[in-house]
Amino acid sequence: MDLQLASSPNLHFSSTKTLPFPSRFHKPLPFSTNFTYYKPINYSKNKPLITGYHPIRAQSLNPNSTPSDNDDDDDDDGFVLEDVPHLTNYLPDLPTYPNPLEYSQAYAIVKNTFVSPEDVLAYQIVVQRGSPRGVHFRRAGPREKVYFKPEEVRACIVTCGGLCPGINTVIREIVCGLNYMYGVNNILGIEGGYKGFYSRNTMELSPKIVNDIHKRGGTILQTSRGGHDTNKIVDNIQDRGINQVYIIGGDGTQKGAAAISKEVERRRLHVAVAGIPKTIDNDIAVIDKSFGFDTAVEEAQRAINAAHVEVESVDNGIGIVKLMGRYSGFIAMFATLASRDVDCCLIPESPFYLEGEGGLFEFVQQRLKENRHVVIVLAEGAGQDFLSGSENATEKDASGNKLLLDIGLWLTQKIKDHFTTVKGMAVNMKYIDPTYMIRAVPSNASDNIYCTLLAQSAVHGAMAGYTGFTVGPVNSRHAYIPIGHVTEATNVVKLTDRMWARLLASTNQPTFLNKHE
Ligand SMILES: Nc1ncnc2c1ncn2[C@@H]1O[C@H](COP(=O)(O)OP(=O)(O)O)[C@@H](O)[C@H]1O
């Protein structure tokens, strides 16, 4: 049912079940939302899903409907729309203009050029008969009316936080999307992350300038951590006459984007703020997967292959490969699943232990006996508890992220000591740390396509007057998601989900669940 909902262009909301929401949510859009009042959603398994920030009834999705149209039809089967803010929330008299795409050659024969205001995407697509329809997000894409005259748009793009493959592709496609689809010529690149708004130069961006940047890793705009000063940034946005802000970055950056969009609202500025989620760790909630993640997993295969070749070629070879993943072990998990040469994958979400029955030492010894070699993949955030007592354990980076200590070096030493000193057995340790190599590469083909969709969706959203939103795929269709929704929780590997079980079944490694004290 929800799949149909996500894809049907002729959607009609009707149902015979009782509506669980009071009629105060029964408002026409896009004037109904006030994102400053969002409350956290509780996704706990035991609680119903319909506890969203801002439940809006199905019948109110169409801006042309009025509350009275809907009063007699008091049922929507538990439908919740987690809507994104719109500039008209605080600037109700903003004029609209026809979307230039109407006359675009590219869209000339497209059946439905514009996304219907009724189109939403279901957050949960695995449902049972009778379960509430649950949370939905607005479908991304071009709207019939835009809230900016193209010749008056002055857009800017900023990149913040750590690198990941594909940032340049997103920059390129925002610039080309604005220019080719909407005729926007005035686009600024803010250099050096958030602090660049007030302490660095800017660069003019045009399709010509960005033409081949997608072939390069990194970000042509440079990036940084720390330095988010909301007032200074918004002052600068005003001073420069910027009215569309495209912010590419991870969880920290998106929190910054939310603060900027709130301040923009407080000052009642005609400025749309769009977030494009970027994280190599895939730790951003709600969206299916972050861009560059597949490229990073692919690149990690080289390191794992190298470790495998090395340890296979010596006696009692033990290879350890450390991959990125501060709090979320997705890269390690997917790199392990992809490789098949990995004996054991260690991630932050699954605490492990070394000694005794079911411990890592016992497992390594057993694999050495069977195969004469072992490959361990380790996420950088795994086993940090072992190092928590050490000096520097509380250091933070400029953004306030905890600096991790090198668990790879620590584990290499521990395993070596155990086998040589305790077991009297010579082992060949090979430690590979490809950390930056997996995120400094250009994005692969599928990530490039993904980045293009993200960029174009962000452009359509901003032009349509949405603000304070993050764009991203939800069940493989692109949606506009309230920023607060993606920053309130970190996406982590759930040990209770089948994916981790699949990994355990693939490596046949210990679960580390049965430690006997
Ligand atoms: N809670 C926050 N509020 C406002 N800005 C933030 C917040 N957390 C991080 N930032 C800013 O976002 C930028 C990037 O954050 P960081 O955590 O380094 O990377 P990422 O966005 O990739 O997670 C930095 O400039 C930082 O100052």
Ligand SMILES: O=P(O)(O)OC[C@H]1O[C@](O)(COP(=O)(O)O)[C@@H](O)[C@@H]1O
């Ligand atoms: O050394 P840097 O550049 O601070 O980056 C290291 C960190 O960046 C990450 O890739 C995450 O960065 P983001 O939070 O910016 O996505 C972590 O995996 C890693 O710990």
Ligand SMILES: [Mg+2]
């Ligand atoms: Mg982060």
